[in-house]
Amino acid sequence: MQRALRAGMLVEELETPLLIVDLEIMERNLAHMMSILEGSGVKLRPHLKTAKSPAIAQIMIQAGAVGICCAKLSEAEVMANAGITDILLTSEVAGAGKYERLVALAARLPDFKAVVDSTHAIESIAAVARERGVTVKLMIELDVHTGRSGQVTPGGVLELADLIRATDSIDLAGIHAYAGHAQVKPAESRRDLNEPAMEILSETVELLREHNHPVPILSGGGTGSVRIDVETGILNEVQAGSFLLLDTAYRDAGVEFENALTCLSTIISRPTPERAVCDAGLKTLSRDGGSPEVTGRTGVTYLRGSDEHGSLTVEPDALETDLNVGDVIAILPSHICTTINLHDVMAGVRNGVVETVWPVETRGHIW
Numbered sequence: 339m340q341r342a343l344r345a346g347m348l349v350e351e352l353e354t355p356l357l358i359v360d361l362e363i364m365e366r367n368l369a370h371m372m373s374i375l376e377g378s379g380v381k382l383r384p385h386l387k388t389a390k391s392p393a394i395a396q397i398m399i400q401a402g403a404v405g406i407c408c409a410k411l412s413e414a415e416v417m418a419n420a421g422i423t424d425i426l427l428t429s430e431v432a433g434a435g436k437y438e439r440l441v442a443l444a445a446r447l448p449d450f451k452a453v454v455d456s457t458h459a460i461e462s463i464a465a466v467a468r469e470r471g472v473t474v475k476l477m478i479e480l481d482v483h484t485g486r487s488g489q490v491t492p493g494g495v496l497e498l499a500d501l502i503r504a505t506d507s508i509d510l511a512g513i514h515a516y517a518g519h520a521q522v523k524p525a526e527s528r529r530d531l532n533e534p535a536m537e538i539l540s541e542t543v544e545l546l547r548e549h550n551h552p553v554p555i556l557s558g559g560g561t562g563s564v565r566i567d568v569e570t571g572i573l574n575e576v577q578a579g580s581f582l583l584l585d586t587a588y589r590d591a592g593v594e595f596e597n598a599l600t601c602l603s604t605i606i607s608r609p610t611p612e613r614a615v616c617d618a619g620l621k622t623l624s625r626d627g628g629s630p631e632v633t634g635r636t637g638v639t640y641l642r643g644s645d646e647h648g649s650l651t652v653e654p655d656a657l658e659t660d661l662n663v664g665d666v667i668a669i670l671p672s673h674i675c676t677t678i679n680l681h682d683v684m685a686g687v688r689n690g691v692v693e694t695v696w697p698v699e700t701r702g703h704i705w
């Protein structure tokens with residue numbers, strides 16, 4: 339069943355719940371990002387695990403992004419099918435089918451790059467690549483104190499770089515160094531956490547260069563660290579993704595971008611003067627980043643979501659907001675990466691009119 343949603347519709351005609359993008363704000367965010375990077379030698383390689391749409395990826399590429407990042411092979415496959423050629427897969431892969439698919443993607447896209455942090459992955463990718471007569475570009479992941487994947491010492495990265503050099507059918511393209519712990523944090527902590535992260539990265543780069551390993555690409559960073567990354571001047575690519583549409587978690591961290599994404603939701607029940615229920619529950623708005631936020635209605639708070647219902651509290655002195663069954667409210671998601679993944683479509687809106695409808699094509703592409 340196709341929902342009634344097309345360009346030219348007025349916002350008042352839209353069925354809810356629905357994610358809408360304020361196109362003017364999105365364009366401002368993109369222009370602001372490009373102005374931060376301008377003349378710095380740091381390129382934008384936005385992470386599409388957030389917006390999950392090839393059309394949105396193309397908008398950023400047209401604005402000057404060098405390519406994109408994807409978190410999963412299936413995401414990268416969709417982006418490749420849509421004509422995007424320079425893709426960096428930022429999560430390691432392993433297990434049934436994965437190395438074959440990874441090499442198949444590299445065979446289609448000469449600029450494709452994949453992150454690795456183990457001898458297992460390097461040897462397995464090389465074995466498949468050799469069989470197919472392909473050379474695959476690899477980025478070694480360094481854990482810059484994020485505590486997720488990646489080699490934890492410069493020496494560990496060097497060992498893998500030596501292995502890549504000694505193995506045919508694979509090339510070292512650079513280092514992946516994403517300081518995830520330094521992103522959704524208050525400004526001062528972002529700076530304090532990013533500094534040691536970039537120190538271990540420069541130590542690693544120095545060590546690799548001493549051993550004659552070229553490391554042309556140094557990729558990492560996100561929405562929270564981009565300005566610091568430009569000032570520090572070690573990374574030459576930033577992988578920011580959230581900046582384009584933003585969420586309340588990032589807004590509360592004080593980043594210099596604006597919220598462009600809201601969820602339209604309709605009040606479906608008004609059980610008491612202090613309570614209202616809307617049609618955006620957990621299947622519409624994620625809660626891992628905290629509570630979503632009702633915007634433009636003072637005194638109305640998103641209290642909790644159950645599967646299909648959003649429970650709102652209405653403060654007594656806000657009763658004049660006149661919240662009635664059938665009213666449409668706007669809600670800011672707390673974490674857009676996990677929220678967008680719940681939706682099939684997003685509508686791009688300008689001056690109250692739908693200008694474009696984006697399918698969220700990599701929704702659920704987790705394999």
Ligand SMILES: Cc1ncc(COP(=O)(O)O)c(C=O)c1O
Nearest residue numbers: 385428516560561577578579580
């Ligand atoms: C490897 C990697 N790079 C970049 C990003 C994008 O960062 P942000 O959403 O903070 O812009 C993420 C987000 O989780 C990530 O995991």
